[in-house]
Amino acid sequence: MQSSQARIDSAAKAARAASRRLALLPRAEKDAALHAMANALEAASDRVVAANDQDVERGARAGMPESLQDRLRLTPQRVVAVADALRDLAALPDPVGDVVRGSTLANGLQIRQVRVPMGVVGMIYESRPNVTVDAAGLGLKSGNAMILRGGSAAADSNAALVDVMRTALSAQGLPADAVQLLDGGREDVGALITARGLVDLVIPRGGADLIRTVVTQATVPVIETGVGNCHVYVDAAADLDMALAIAVNSKTHRPSVCNAAESLLVHQSVARDFLPKVLAELAGAGVLLHTDEAASTAARVAGVSYEPVTDEDWATEHLAMEMSVGVVPSLDAALDHIDRFGTRHTEAIVTGDRRAARRFSAEVDAAVVTVNASTRFTDGGEFGFGAEIGISTQKLHARGPMALQELTSTKWVVEGDGQVRV
Structure with a gap:
């Protein structure tokens, strides 16, 4: 049996290969894939709801509070809403390739700062299975491969959702490994957040203990989401x-x-x-x-x-x-x-x-x-972002509802015609 580190290394390498493919996709192909994922989720609604029922029933038997059961529950109407969020993402501008700023220097060099995908993003979150779909959709539209680790309370729901989306991606001729779901224990989380060089960014979303653990133990860069008092x-x-x-x-x-x-x-x-x-x-x-x-x-x-x-x-x-x-x-x-x-x-x-x-x-x-x-x-959908991957309470790079632009970095492109520095 593979160790957690070996499993994560394998998943991250597959995700990196997928991310290189995604980075080259034009908007039309990404939007078509988002629509395909949305249609597939609606078509699989009965299967998804049945899997979710198992999670909710298991939670109820374990004494899960009703408010948390509500966060966990998927109904046919909520599946439609989750699918519609993917369609909303498809209608939004693609941030990849946007020129943030640029100029022509006195020596004739043309420089510009452009938006590029982060690459491989790890997402660690708790009970809400809609986050699984939002994260996958936001990752695809922004050109990132997503490694998802949801909470055990939503294990059956997340497995069904990810399987449907991976199948839809494959049907579009895109790498299924652009969306992966970890089903291991805490060892997998530890391996994911320390996979520096393979994973470019980790985003924790959930309770204070989860966020604190990731922030204090990660060697991969972290964007910290926060609790809402x-x-x-x-x-x-x-x-x-x-x-x-x-x-x-x-x-x-x-x-x-x-x-x-x-x-x-x-x-x-x-x-x-x-x-x-x-x-x-x-x-x-x-x-x-x-x-x-x-x-x-x-x-x-x-x-x-x-x-x-x-x-x-x-x-x-x-x-x-x-x-x-x-x-x-x-x-x-x-x-x-x-x-x-x-x-x-x-x-x-x-x-x-x-x-x-x-x-x-x-x-x-x-x-x-x-x-x-x-x-x-305070919500990505309400702000017109289509969806959100979390609400950042830190001050670096991203703050507030995080959506497409917050899942990109930038690179400088310098073009010349033979200039050398003297």
Whole structure:
């Protein structure tokens, strides 16, 4: 039996050969392959859903929370949505070959910086099987071969999805090894993230422990995605009806994802009017409230249950129907709170004061800042990127929703007619 390192080396070498082929493909061929993959997934919907049912049933037996089962579940409608995301990618411009900048030097040399694929990208992620398709599609469109390692909770789903896509690629005359799925244990992860020279980039997507492990142990370059302890701050100058809609949507629209809000901060000047209404609506939707002293008073006025908030609550990405709520005396206090407990993902302000909005946008250290809008818009699809491979909370190369351009590097092309340096 091959060792993990031998398996990864073999997979990476096959991926590198595939990536060289992909790097030469014109847009038309890549788009045709994306459509072929999308059509194949829809045609195999019954098979994919049946495989997913096995994963969900196994998770339920193991006590997986309902919110995580929702992240895992594929329905026929969700399979169609996943396929449509591939078609959306096909409709987007191809970043490969774009000229970032260029000039003609005084000596006649023409220089230009152009976008090129990364090459071989390793993706390590957890329960959401749609990520498998998004990553494969983004990799293909940007000219990269993808080595995928999904979570064990979605093992059957991912195996079915990748098999369908590899078959579709082969039918298009393209290398199936442009998309590969690892099914080994932690040893495979360790081998993948240390395959320097064979793998060009690793992207972890999931919980804090997964990301921390990859970042600290990898010798391959890493783009760090992050957890989403996101805040909504309701300013003194907020339209309170707007704030109510934004706060509730940010928390309850889909609480199990990283762009759902986990904390609500309210300026003390509007707390008396706003908090009873928003707490009643949140509680009515089934949200467990963790409240500071002032918000607890408002909860009693609203007649809803609550628990005293702790620093641990403020620091927690619940990924469930739970929210921490507090009152702050000023914008500065809100900024300090977010700086202490935020995870540099998405932070929102609701205000009619342009100066407050500008300060919040400039001073909050986050990949995305929303002004008078839900945190739920931090998403590659919502941004018009077709899909995303993750939301980067780092500051190097890529930040925020990562899509096609973020999966490219650049190279300099220098053209002359015999110039030599003197």
